[in-house]
Amino acid sequence: DGGITQSPKYLFRKEGQNVTLSCEQNLNHDAMYWYRQDPGQGLRLIYYSQIVNDFQKGDIAEGYSVSREKKESFPLTVTSAQKNPTAFYLCASSIGALATQETQYFGPGTRLLVL
Amino acid sequence: AQSVSQHNHHVILSEAASLELGCNYSYGGTVNLFWYVQYPGQHLQLLLKYFSGDPLVKGIKGFEAEFIKSKFSFNLRKPSVQWSDTAEYFCAAYNQGGKLIFGQGTELSVKP
Numbered sequence: 001d002g003g004i005t006q007s008p009k010y011l012f013r014k015e016g017q018n019v020t021l022s023c024e025q026n027l028n029h030d031a032m033y034w035y036r037q038d039p040g041q042g043l044r045l046i047y048y049s050q051i052v053n054d055f056q057k058g059d060i061a062e063g064y065s066v067s068r069e070k071k072e073s074f075p076l077t078v079t080s081a082q083k084n085p086t087a088f089y090l091c092a093s094s095i096g097a098l099a100t101q102e103t104q105y106f107g108p109g110t111r112l113l114v115l
Numbered sequence: 116a117q118s119v120s121q122h123n124h125h126v127i128l129s130e131a132a133s134l135e136l137g138c139n140y141s142y143g144g145t146v147n148l149f150w151y152v153q154y155p156g157q158h159l160q161l162l163l164k165y166f167s168g169d170p171l172v173k174g175i176k177g178f179e180a181e182f183i184k185s186k187f188s189f190n191l192r193k194p195s196v197q198w199s200d201t202a203e204y205f206c207a208a209y210n211q212g213g214k215l216i217f218g219q220g221t222e223l224s225v226k227p
Contacts (some may be wrong), residue, residue, distance in 0.1 A: 035217075042218050042219045046219075100213055
């Protein structure tokens, strides 16, 4: 059953703590993305990766970091430098990247809450 | 900056009413447009997309959208909504840098 999985579904962060959100895909897609969803603001791009061992900052990368060591996996770390991390985080993938006719497919999301 | 705007933040309709959700994008030239839907507790999923050709695009679940280049618009329509259409709807477009830009989203509530 192909698709994108994200874990955990809910994540709680304490002050000063780094937390990592998992994203895995078995669609054999080259490109992967992380978005942040806030009420009334739509989705905003945090980071994206076109290929293994390469990634680029999106529009709101400050306070976040990523890695892309495997084609299937694109974890996102929310660092203590991110002052307003409470949001719904969505991972997506597409066959390629920076190609304006690619459909992006989304995972179920992780809701991050600050204690 | 290139942007996508959805003017309706929350729409409330009764079942069988007709739906039209507005979407405008800010830039000219070639544009590729999408409507995504997020049902409660489910993944964001593609409703329909427009790349070229017939400006009236049909998607899943009876939805359609019309691309009007002169108005920079890509409005979503459905002739008769059902309670199961209750969801949040997002319009999106690729900018010239190859990034997918989303509108703010429209929450649709359908009363049974």
